[in-house]
Amino acid sequence: MKWLLRFYRSSVGKKILMAVTGLVWVVFVIEHMAGNLLALKSPEAINRYAAFLKTSDEVLWTFRIGLFVALVVHVDSMVKLTALNWTSRPARYAKVSYQAASPAARTMRWGGVFLLLWLVYHILHFTTGHLHPDFSHTDVFNNVSVAFQSGGKVASYAAAMVALAFHLYHGVWSMFQTAGANHPHVEKPRRWLATAIAILIPVGFLTVPFAIFFGIIG
Secondary structure, rough: HHHHHEEEOHHHHHHHHHHHHHHHHHHHHHHHHHHHHHHHHHHHHHHHHHHHHOOOOHHHHHHHHHHHHHHHHHHHHHHHHHHHHHHOHHHHHHHHHHOOHHHHHHHHHHHHOOOOOHHHHHHHHHHHHOOOOOOOOOOEEEEEEEHOOHHHHHHHHHHHHHHHHHHHHHHHHHHHHHHOOOOHHHHHHHHHHHHHHHHHHHHOOOOHHHHHHHOOOO
């Protein structure tokens, strides 16, 4: 067990844990986006999908707990890795490193904090319904249809997706670097893949809110 503790405390271990837990969440948001897009097909399609997810409470809660653990490990690794970086690097080097970093890298930490806070809001809005005045546990389409008639709700969702785009780009790019795929020959494909994921997922998530807001569906 000592080697596991040493691994967790090391900067390499934290980077690997961030990459693995980040991948777990990337897979989840892709699945979540695909489910949301069923609203474009019909109200019945997304409601059937939501009902299917709730067919087994044991499976659903195992999935939720797994995501929560991955999130806690991801955030904990990020906080401790940031602290390690700041204590081990001279102030001058840290300043130069920050100036040389891409916008996605610069906003990674604070963007992550914003996404974490927004995730709490999102759960209270669409999962528990505490922040949704017309919430229904069985009519998911009605929940999103009512919510996204508000320009403010659409704007907040769009802001979160912009933050997600930056987070995904740097996260996916860093994930490959952690895995050792940092040879110059794979630099372009790695950036292309990170860019594609960072664009397609947020655009996919925003399709339904904008379609509802502009009266295309709903």
